[in-house]
Amino acid sequence: MDKHDLLPIGDVAARSGVSVPTVRFDEERGLIHSERNAGNHRRYGRHTLRRIAVIRAGQRFGLSLAEIGEALATLPTDHPPTKRDWTRMSARWHDTLTARIEAMIEVRDGLTGCIGCGCLSVTTCPIYNPGDELSAEGAGAQRWPEDARGE
Ligand code: FES
Known part of the structure; x- marks a missing residue:
């Protein structure tokens, strides 16, 4: 990977709109990956910004970090995901969310008598x-x- 495509952790955090500890947390969970430069500082590929956006979106959808990690595990880590990669991953999330929504509707309807x-x-x-x-x-x-x- 070209060194100009590698970002320090502060840039990743600023561009992603998350804190530096959040970037570290995501990395500790194996959701994103870095490499070390000659000064032993973390450097992240630019596509890490998209992975972080996916993590935040998954959390907004109510998915667990384990579920998000499973989805991210299907994406390449050494280069930006292709449109096909994103489509496959988002289709799985769509199915997961649909099943969850249907289950919640069932629960909601069952609670009507409790009101x-x-x-x-x-x-x-x-x-x-x-x-x-x-x-x-x-x-x-x-x-x-x-x-x-x-x-
Ligand atoms: S049926 Fe649920 S509180 Fe009575």
């Missing part, structure tokens, strides 16, 4: 027992904390 109720019924309340998960554990009280049983 103004407050019963927190073990058998009927979707807040207390979503999808009637407790029925799989058998009859009777199921929420006793294991560490309070003295076992």
Whole structure:
């Protein structure tokens, strides 16, 4: 990579609109990568700016750093991603977000009956027992904390 394409950490932070510690944090998580110059200072390829933009966008979408890392792992680290790379990655995020939105709509619709109720019924309340998960554990009280049983 041409040395003129390499940016010091302060420039990366300023151009990305994030702090220097945030750039370091992203690098520690393996989301971006640097190389060291002769003076042992970090230098980042210009395409790092796009990777940081993707990280911030993913966080805005509510994705975890692990999910963002999985997506970034599909992109090249030694040269700028191609349009095809971006398209593939953004299509996966689109699918992830669509599934999450549909799940949230289902939860929201299930909560309609809770508005103004407050019963927190073990058998009927979707807040207390979503999808009637407790029925799989058998009859009777199921929420006793294991560490309070003295076992
Ligand atoms: S609070 Fe009564 S059904 Fe959820």
